[in-house]
Amino acid sequence: MxxxxxxxxxxxxxxxxxxxxxxxxxxxxxxxxxxxxxxxxxxxxxxxxxxxxxxxxxxxxxxxxxxxxxxxxxxxxxxxxxxxxxxxxxxxxxxxxxxxxxxxxxxxxxxxxxxxxxxxxxxxxxxxxxxxxxxxxxxxxxxxxxxxxxxxxxxxxxxxxxxxxxxxxxxxxxxxxxxxxxxxxAPAAGRLPRPIHKVDKLIHPKSIGIIGVSATSMNFGRIILKNLVGSGYPKEQLTVLKPGEAEIDGVRCVEGLRALDGKLDLLIVAVAADAVYDLVDEIIESDAVESVMLIPGGLGETAKSREPAAKLAERINAAHGRPGGGPVFLGANCLGVVSHAGGYDSWFIPLERLPKPQKKPVRNSVMLSQSGAFMITRLSRNPWLDPRYMLALGNQTDLTHGDLLAYFAERAEIETIGLYIEGFRDGDGLDFAKAVRRAVLNGKQVVVYKSGRTEAGAGGVMGHTASIAGDWRLADSVLRQAGAIVAEDFEAFDDLFYIAGALHHKKIGSRVGGISGAGFEAVGIADSIESGSFSLEMPALEEATVRRVGEILAAKRLDALVEVRNPIDINPGADDEAHLQVTQAFLDDPNIDAVVVGLDPTAPAIRGLESSKLRPGHDLSDPKGTVHIYPPLVAENDKPVIGIVDGGVLYDAMAGRLMDQGVCVFRNCGRGTRALARYVEARLDSDAIRKRNS
The missing domain is CATH 3.30.470.20 (ATP-grasp fold, B domain)
Incomplete structure (x- = not known):
């Protein structure tokens, strides 16, 4: 015993x-x-x-x-x-x-x-x-x-x-x-469970209705209609609920819910806030809809609206006790949904302001956010996040963070889930933590930014999406213990969501090798290996690796200028091939689990420019350049490679070309190495959770 x-x-x-x-x-x-x-x-x-x-x-x-x-x-x-x-x-x-x-x-x-x-x-x-x-x-x-x-x-x-x-x-x-x-x-009664299987109707609708479309002006409803059509959703599967109109923008109109010729998978509500209350009652009583998207704000965000908004939520909750569970509601104060798999974009942001080109061969992530603007900004700044689905939760009048995470935790095609959370509904933090654990056991990664770190930030939450921020430190501890990767700020969220998607299928360990042709960058990698309560290691290289790297440098006539060690400054004279060969040598070293490599775009020997006046052809078009030779190296190795392209706008094209081909790239060494440290810590914790629960 x-x-x-x-x-x-x-x-x-x-x-x-x-x-x-x-x-x-x-x-x-x-x-x-x-x-x-x-x-x-x-x-x-x-x-x-x-x-x-x-x-x-x-x-x-x-x-x-x-x-x-x-x-x-x-x-x-x-x-x-x-x-x-x-x-x-x-x-x-x-x-x-x-x-x-x-x-x-x-x-x-x-x-x-x-x-x-x-x-x-x-x-x-x-x-x-x-x-x-x-x-x-x-x-x-x-x-x-x-x-x-x-x-x-x-x-x-x-x-x-x-x-x-x-x-x-x-x-x-x-x-x-x-x-x-x-x-x-005494125990208090909780909310009825939502029929979350109906989220499938929300993100893969075979029929969509819209109410609140203007026939004469470009209001939110009209923009949503144009985005739906512009994103390729078939007009014949769309219906506008608009009394007195036959069609708008080529889409047929009907008088209202009771004039529908079949049950809608999704109804998008873009009417004024004061019209929502009676409309929701009609939606529930007519049983004409499987899922509803409530776009209007002002429901629970102001003192005047909190009581009627709470009663609205009670009526929606009661409907879940009926046979069939009633419809599920997303929102209110909801930007909408982008579902690439469902073939539609219902955001009320014109496509010209936020194009969504495919940046991944297979879209395998989800972004869920109480703030629609959070998603817009993240995607605008880093289109390589490229989620398969993006849903704005708004006020969580019905569907909650826990509901949606529980749904996506079971989707086989989803590997990474990113969430921006302002506050949890009563009891939903526990449901969410359980869903995090379920997602981790299913081999997924959950990246969370929980707002309200400060008293001022917590106060700002209430006025935005009618949320109660709660204790940030408690949420951080509980969610990390459940298996989530918790980001401390917006930049860290971007980095962790991105690196999680890029490295999901790589083997993970805590020993890192650092390479650069810039001395400050090699030192910067070493100075950035610590993150919170965790630190990467920078082990010594095996003797065989030292000899191999020495031979590579000798062939490039750099051996007299460089001491072979970890981290290593391989000198600004090192060209694209030298960077590649040294990276491969480090990857082959059994003491190294991952490599952070400065790709030195400003160095004259590197083919880092879109075109070079000084050396025509010594640019991104040259097949000997980094953007051509690094993607195969990254794809063929099961250890992570983090590329650093530290330079101004002249080198955006180099970074973009690499990222388009699946190379994980950061624009400075500190940010890239810290993201790797945070990610490795979380992956090791996830592995331990799966082992304890196996």
Missing amino acids: NDRSRISPGATVNVVLGELLRNAAAEGRETLNPAEIARFVESFGAALAEGAPGGVDLRIELTNTREFGAVLSAGSGGQDAALDASNFRKDGLEVSASVELTDAADFLRLFRRTVAYRKMAAIAQRDERRPPDQVLEFCFGLMLGLGREFSAANPEAPSVLRSLRLDGVQFNKRPTVASGSCDFG
Whole structure:
């Protein structure tokens, strides 16, 4: 029998807490008093008789959060907790995880990142005692068991723990706690499940209706109609709901929902906000539509509209209890959908302002965003993201982040899912975290930017899509533990979404080789290998690789100028072929898992210009140039290659040609190397999740 089985949590603590909660409830209380907290802590003391190093205050807390349900958090307690969290690296002060997605051993793995654990381990080593792992794992197991038993997700729970907080916890010969609190209450009813299979009708509609199209002016409805037709959606599968008109822009019109000759897969609603309320009731009662896209803003974003918008959401939710589940609604305050697979573009942005040329041989990603402008900007700045689907969620009146991620987590053709999130509906953070875990187990990558990092940012969220931002630090910790790649800013989101798509099928490891013809860039690669709580390694090259690179440089008459090492500055005199050969040598080295290579576009020896006046033909058209010889190298190797094209607009064409052919390119070495570090950390975490759940 191993140690872990010996310290598995029992039921005693749960029984004691259940009794305390029942007695308090019988007295009309929803809190436990200090004496009851002390009795609760004493109830698991016998199992911790071995003790653990003292002198370190811990804070351990179970919280029934609005978004994620029951969450376990642990970290520094007492006076240590008063230290500014900015003094620590990520996870240094505290870690958190959903009780539904972790166990004691996994939570201990997270807790080892904290300063509190490192102090405990150091004291144990100094005193020649056993590490604190067994005691901590047992304690975390007890708390997780309580979190599940007294959770809103447990239909048999007599009470729900709102918060169980133990501060100043120490484990000596028995556990002690400086202070504690416990709040509990009755379970609350949640929303009905949405029929998310109908998302298929939303993104692959065989028939689309539009209401709100002007016959005389270019309003949002008319722009959407033109984009639908312009994106190739067949006119004969379109219907405009417009009383008194026979056709608009060659598309037939009908008087309204009850004049339809069949059930629509999708209805796009582009009317004024005050007309939405009655229209939604008609949509539900007529049962004429499978899915609905609510374009109008102003539903829940202002104080005046919040109450009627909440009642609208209640009516939509009630419809899901009917036979067939009723229609699903996307929005409101929704930019729309681009579905390349479904053959339509319903964004109200004219195509001339945002063309969407195919940049990938196979589109295999999805972008989901509460903000339509976020998607527009990302795609405009980096068309190589090139998602297969782009959906704007807006206010989440019905369909939520969790719903849509759960749907796409099961789509075999999707490999990478990127999301911009302002806030979660009640309980949807847990649904979302479960969908993240499901996506990871299905071999997918989920990249998330969660807004509201600051108080000012959280306040701005409410006025945009009627969202409540929630605790950003909590969301970051829970979503990373579920398996998501969480970006700290917009630039990091772009980089991680892009690199995830480019490297999805490559083998991943933490050892990186750095190559450049510019000394600053070789050093810059080495200086950028750390990211948050993770760092890449820059190992020494094998002797065979050193000899091989030396021979390559000697053939180019550069050997007297270059010391072969990792990272390596191969000199500005190195041409395209030298870069390629050294890259291949590094890739063949068993000590190297990935290569970051500066492609040195400004160097005279590199064919980096669209045309050269000084050396005609020594340009991008030359078959010996980087844009011709690197794509096969990248395709043929299972290790990642990150190309760096650091230069101005003269070199946009070089970068674009490489990216068009599947080479992962960044425009400076720091950004590319940091993105690789963040991505490798996430991939290794995902591999560990799949291994633990296999």
